[in-house]
Amino acid sequence: MTLGEGWTPMLRSKRYANVYVKEEGANPTGSFKARGLALAVTMAKHYGLKKLAVPSAGNAAGALAAYAAAAGIEANIFMPKDVPFANYVEAMMYGANVTLVDGLISDCGRIVAERKEKEGWFDISTLKEPFRIEGKKTMGYELVEQLGWEYPAAVFYPTGGGVGLIGMWKAFAELEELGWVKAGKRPKMIAVQSAGCAPMARAFDSGEKVSQMWQNAETFASGLRVPKPYGDYIMLEILKESGGVALAFPDEQILASLKDWAKNEGIFLSPEGAASTVAYDHLIKTGYLKPEDKVVLFNTGAGLKYTDVTAEAAGLKRPS
Numbered sequence: 001m002t003l004g005e006g007w008t009p010m011l012r013s014k015r016y017a018n019v020y021v022k023e024e025g026a027n028p029t030g031s032f033k034a035r036g037l038a039l040a041v042t043m044a045k046h047y048g049l050k051k052l053a054v055p056s057a058g059n060a061a062g063a064l065a066a067y068a069a070a071a072g073i074e075a076n077i078f079m080p081k082d083v084p085f086a087n088y089v090e091a092m093m094y095g096a097n098v099t100l101v102d103g104l105i106s107d108c109g110r111i112v113a114e115r116k117e118k119e120g121w122f123d124i125s126t127l128k129e130p131f132r133i134e135g136k137k138t139m140g141y142e143l144v145e146q147l148g149w150e151y152p153a154a155v156f157y158p159t160g161g162g163v164g165l166i167g168m169w170k171a172f173a174e175l176e177e178l179g180w181v182k183a184g185k186r187p188k189m190i191a192v193q194s195a196g197c198a199p200m201a202r203a204f205d206s207g208e209k210v211s212q213m214w215q216n217a218e219t220f221a222s223g224l225r226v227p228k229p230y231g232d233y234i235m236l237e238i239l240k241e242s243g244g245v246a247l248a249f250p251d252e253q254i255l256a257s258l259k260d261w262a263k264n265e266g267i268f269l270s271p272e273g274a275a276s277t278v279a280y281d282h283l284i285k286t287g288y289l290k291p292e293d294k295v296v297l298f299n300t301g302a303g304l305k306y307t308d309v310t311a312e313a314a315g316l317k318r319p320s
């Protein structure tokens with residue numbers, strides 16, 4: 001089943017010769033979540049599942065709702081009550097059963113776990129079924145193909161649950177096994193978070209094998225409000241193996257970069273995507289990367305899905 005996901009544009013920056021932006025906002029429902037849920041819902045239909053449930057930071061909810069509608073399957077969605085309004089509206093329009101929760105994705109996950117057996121729901125949460133990662137790994141295939149079957153020096157990935165990062169690492173192994181990628185080192189994987197919710201950056205800095213639950217998570221990069229990623233230990237291994245890092249930046253810096261890229265490149269990043277551009281500037285400044293290093297920054301969602309939260313962060317009001 002498809003709604004046209006994947007093969008998203010690889011945009012070249014106007015200002016930085018070796019910076020490419022993988023524009024995942026071009027996917028159906030405006031985010032990379034479409035890739036994983038297209039496959040997971042297709043397989044759910046194949047196996048005859050009738051009722052799916054998901055805890056979501058927002059974009060997975062919209063994507064599940066769309067593919068479930070296309071498949072004729074019931075979608076039960078639990079997401080924080082302060083998700084970007086677009087996430088609520090899209091899920092409602094696609095006909096999902098939507099519950100807004102006074103809490104975070106971790107609280108939503110708990111509700112799904114408690115109710116799923118009684119309700120007969122299949123839990124389609126991140127890394128609790130095998131297919132979302134298979135859908136998301138296509139980002140890894142595409143970026144290598146779009147760069148002429150060569151690896152970039154680094155890949156910047158706005159990290160919540162981390163399925164894309166884990167999926168891309170798998171894609172690289174598969175491409176190597178197939179002999180499709182020209183010689184070269186795998187990219188450094190850069191996990192990017194907001195300072196308002198940075199369990200991966202904290203775990204990486206302190207050399208831990210798993211992350212600790214982040215308390216009072218708060219950021220306008222709503223997709224990054226994942227206080228304790230389920231696959232944290234896998235990501236930490238990948239970061240180490242790739243020679244990468246996990247970094248976090250305050251929302252003010254993320255907003256400044258979002259405005260900079262909109263004004264100077266014509267690219268309206270999501271707050272999550274703008275965390276990548278901040279991280280790139282930082283790693284150039286510290287000398288970790290050189291301007292001649294080819295890098296791919298993921299804009300995981302369309303800026304236009306966030307007009308309410310971005311306007312609020314920017315203090316922007318409609319003139320009355």
Ligand SMILES: Cc1ncc(COP(=O)(O)O)c(C=O)c1O
Pocket residue numbers: 031033057058059060126158159160161162163164165222223224226270272273300301
């Ligand atoms: C736009 C956006 N970027 C990044 C993420 C984090 O993705 P993942 O959970 O795969 O790390 C999300 C998750 O909701 C998201 O919506």
